[in-house]
Amino acid sequence: MTDADTEQGAADAGEALRARIMAQVEQQQDQAEAKAAAEAVAAAEKQAADAAAKAEQEAKDKAAAAKKEAAEEAAKKAEAERLAELAKQYALPTSSYTLSSTFGQAGAYWSSGYHTGLDFAAPTGTLLKAVHTGTITSAGYDGSYGYKTVLTLDDGTEIWYAHQSSISVSVGQQVNTGDVIGRVGATGNVTGAHLHLEVHPGGSTSGIDPLAWLQSMGLSV
Ligand SMILES: [Zn+2]
Known part of the structure; x- marks a missing residue:
């Protein structure tokens, strides 16, 4: 190479x-x-x-x-x-009213310390009506409640109407929804004419809120 x-x-x-x-x-x-x-x-x-x-x-x-x-x-x-x-099947307890005091309001004015019902302010003489079918179980004067009517419904619920100017039913009487039971007044412990309404389920001592009860029956209060 x-x-x-x-x-x-x-x-x-x-x-x-x-x-x-x-x-x-x-x-x-x-x-x-x-x-x-x-x-x-x-x-x-x-x-x-x-x-x-x-x-x-x-x-x-x-x-x-x-x-x-x-x-x-x-x-x-x-x-x-x-x-x-x-x-x-139900009716408002009165007409031409304004709600002036609701359930549970606190105040020294009420003996229990709070308001035990619902107040419908209306002129004296305005008709009071049965909110539902039932029986009149009490009717008469009751101290601070003034003239008072108790309507007991079939389920045992008591409806108390207080401060009436007149009572147009008697104990034991059966009434139907909307029947006239008396008139608005200012008897008992009041500052003006109104219906004081109480609702006592099963006749219980302490009532429940009537506004809620009426509304639960479909009524617009
Ligand atoms: Zn009241």
């Missing part, structure tokens, strides 16, 4: 090595690009799946909310119908 041959051989080997390195670099670049592309596809697929799941959940939530709203609306309507039907 000549020196020239040796030089040529070294040059060929260098060229071959360079070509191999170049091929390797190219292959690594291809692999990196393919990996990046695959990752981009996977990310896009995940995003699409997430969006679909979110849309499905939103549709489900919306349907559930609409169903709940419809159920609440139906229940409200049924309750209003029930009260309207019930109200036909």
Whole structure:
């Protein structure tokens, strides 16, 4: 071998090595690009799946909310119908009134320390009516209550009418809803003419709020 041959051989080997390195670099670049592309596809697929799941959940939530709203609306309507039907069997205790004192109001004026009934301020002589069918179980003068009538309903609830100017029923008498039982007055412990109404379920000593009771029977007070 000549020196020239040796030089040529070294040059060929260098060229071959360079070509191999170049091929390797190219292959690594291809692999990196393919990996990046695959990752981009996977990310896009995940995003699409997430969006679909979110849309499905939103549709489900919306349907559930609409169903709940419809159920609440139906229940409200049924309750209003029930009260309207019930109200036909009940009557307000008087007319042409303004509510002047509500149940539970505190005050030194009342012997118990609080107001035990609901006051309907109305002119003396205004008619008092049976709020429901029942029996008169008491009628007469009762100290601070003045002239007082007690109407006992079939379920045992006592309705007390106080401060009357006159009583037009007697004990043992049966009355129907709306029947006149007496007139508004200012007898007993009062500062002006009004009906003081009390409601005693089962004849209990302490009464309940007459306003809530009347409203529970469907009446607008
Ligand atoms: Zn009162």
